[in-house]
Amino acid sequence: MRVLIGLFFVFSLYANSLDSILNKIEFSDDLSNQTKQESGGISYIITRYQLDMMQAKYLKDILKTTVVSNGSNRYNLLDPVSLIITPFGNNNIKIYIDDYEITSIYSENPIYLFSNLRLDFVDHIEVYYFSSADKYFSEPMYITIKLYSKNPKRDSGLNLFTTFSSKYTAQAFNYAKDNYFISVSKNNYNQKVNNISKNSDTYNVFAKMQIGKNNFMFNSIIDKRDAFLGLSMDGKPDKSYIENKNFYLGYDRNFDIFKLNYILSYQKNEMEFEEEKPMLIYLKNKPISSVYNKYLSLIQLLKISKEKESNKNNLTYGMIFKDSKKLDSTSKINNQKYDGLTEILKYTIFADDKYQYLTNSIFNIGISYSLYKNISNDTSTKFNVKNLKIGNTYLYNSQNIFKLFYYHTETTPPDYVLGGLFTSKDLKVSKADNYILSYKNNLKNDYLFELYLLYSNSKDLLIFNGQEGIVNNSENVYAKIIDIRFTKYYNYINSAVLEYFKVFFDNVYNLKSHEKFTILNTHRYKKFDFFENIIYKKVTHDDGINDGLDLDLGIKYNLNDNFAISLKGESLLSSRYKEEYFRYDIQNRRFIEPITSASTPRNIVLNMEISF
């Protein structure tokens, strides 16, 4: 009994200590508490504390620990779910900065741009997998990533960041005061795999300002990179680079009767692949030896939405208009010029309703209808796209929550595929039916248990066929997913996360399954921050298994309010997961040993942060 009383006394002392209260303030005042969305699918909220503790400087550092993963393709682009062999193979990923969707119709996979972008301007990140995540729009996406910028009131002053490592160097500064925030960064990445360059230079300027009820955002990214293998089959690319310059200007205002969101974006993209001995992609049985694309585009997005709330009902509805116009373009395949699309117009109407029909049950339905008009010099085609979400959330009690959701998603082929020389003329919209069951058990602030079961059936996904080019897959693709996550909170903020994820595929080339086990431990002791991250990844093919065990470790010393220094070891184990890129000896007509490369190579990173 005395022991129990003693333990209780110690616990009470701990619970009320100044340190514990400060942790409680940090936990409850995290800005993600204001922004996170109710999600039917798998979601990750990476708080400011976690970003800081993990010393996450790039988006790929975060994705590494999620089910999204940080795999890169033959073109040196972060491209986790690509199933086709073209560089920007995903059109089911969306990225937001604050409330602005910066995914354009012309670059439906902006994830590659953000993979090398410094996160010094980011407060916290939300990653949603297989669910809609826009409060004002119910369009489901395979992956939605939301980057929330820092609050100028909480991060006022000047902050300088500098990073040295064997693979990259980076410098950044932030300046914030009252109602505005500015961040500038540059990152130079240097890596060679088998003497093939994966070098890249990325520059970013981010600014935001609030004037009364008006919010303004400016973001620009300049990214130049050597595109690794490109079209090369033998592992000796002759020419392979990608350059992007993107500028975004955003405005939003919450009027009394509706919310308005507008983005004006200017993009310049250039890429060139040349291969003396081509074999990777065929066009009408002729190998493609050179691809050159250069285009300037102007993109506008206007979103008007309205939210109606009563005691038991929450309804949001609105419309989105998106116009992507090519101002100038040059596209050549095997030096043969082709026009491609000149403009894409997208009109969308949507509605999302949450109705609390019982004290402990909420019914959710969301629908959207989009009309795409694709215009080229001589033709124009139309696509109708419908999305539907139906779900129910049931609270057995305050600790146990069950969710059952159904999503029907439809996606159009990416723009660079449409009107391309190696594309079938009768491409159809890809459709998927997704069923998601989730369970959460949360015991106060002590632990959180999460279980997700997903089943997905996709029709008409795009595949590459050597004779016809890109066509719809005649076979349905099935995916079954299980995700189990357990989070133990030592106190309000320090925590350990254990996660197991496995997806089984049917009809995806020779891919059978993909699984991952992750342990992420973060803890603060006085002026020191520690993190340990262990990742085991296993990919099973018909003809074998590729797996790897990886370890990241980090320590940060916060000397005072103005100076912090940190050291991080990335991918420390030799057994780390490596991606394999096949090679073919054209002269001798045989496959040769594939090139292997880790998405995150072994690296020791030193960071310094100085504040004024």
Added chain:
Amino acid sequence: MKKLIILFFIIFVNANEIELFESLFPQLFQKKEIKIYTYKYAKFNSSVLKKVNNCQSADIVLGEIKCDKPKFLLNYYNFKKDKKAIGAFYWRKGRPQLRLRKENILYYNLHLSKAFSEYLE
């Protein structure tokens, strides 16, 4: 529903800050009830802290207010400028920070607890 959540959030945030002061000030002043003078917190529930309307009847002043009583600040830059403040609570690099000035605490004959050691400067 949204307004309620925001209201709850504001109250909750303030409640945690108030909890910090409830823990800190009685130890400093060695008193069960502390009278504070502030513009920052319009309303709060506390059995320890009592809000007063003028400087003279206060034990401590919260925020940048002209008054000859011990001053506890709520902004990093004000704390760096005002060398007479006994301490401050503020956000720096995304983290809540507590700082206490030993010299000024002793000047006002306040109690220096061992629990303050890691916050002293």
